[in-house]
Amino acid sequence: MAVALGGDLPDGFAVLAGDDVCVSPLLALGATGGVLASAHVATERFAEPARAWRADEAARARELGHALARLSAALFAEPNPGVVKGVLYAQGRIPTPDVRLPMLPASEAAVAAALKELAAP
Structure with a gap:
């Protein structure tokens, strides 16, 4: 997103972030x-930072x-959607962590690391 565009959005125009890691700076x-996907x-x-930015917090x-x-x-940490599906499976929210070939399921270590971050405050 161009910085100039973000500072002066046209009426009715919304910019949505598509890079999960960069959503907060783009909201700013x-x-x-x-x-x-995250x-x-x-x-x-993930909805909270948007509300906080809108509330001037x-x-x-x-x-x-x-x-x-x-x-x-x-x-x-590994190709998407492997780790996301692994976490959703570990949470009991989907029936299998399987992905379609040529992708491979996420490693146990990657899923464990993501679950650790998810549990962090």
């Missing part, structure tokens, strides 16, 4: 929200964004 620049594992937590938004960036980095 004026993005409205995001389309994020949000599947913690939807409400920059310090809180930055703190939330840093934690979510670490979670997103863990979820993308």
Whole structure:
């Protein structure tokens, strides 16, 4: 997103982040929200920074964004959607962590690391 565009969005125009790790900085620049694979594992937590930025709570938004960036980095430690599906499976939210070939399921270590980040405050 161009910085100039974020600072002066046309009426009725919304910018959505598409890079999970960068959603918080893009919200700070004026993005409205995001389309994020990471949000599947913690939807409400990913909605919080957007609300904080809109409420002019920059310090809180930055703190939330840093934690979510670490979670997103863990979820993308291996090719997407492997780790996301592994976490959703571990949470009991989907019946299998399987992915279609040529992708491979996430490693146990990557899923464990993502679950650790997910459990962090």
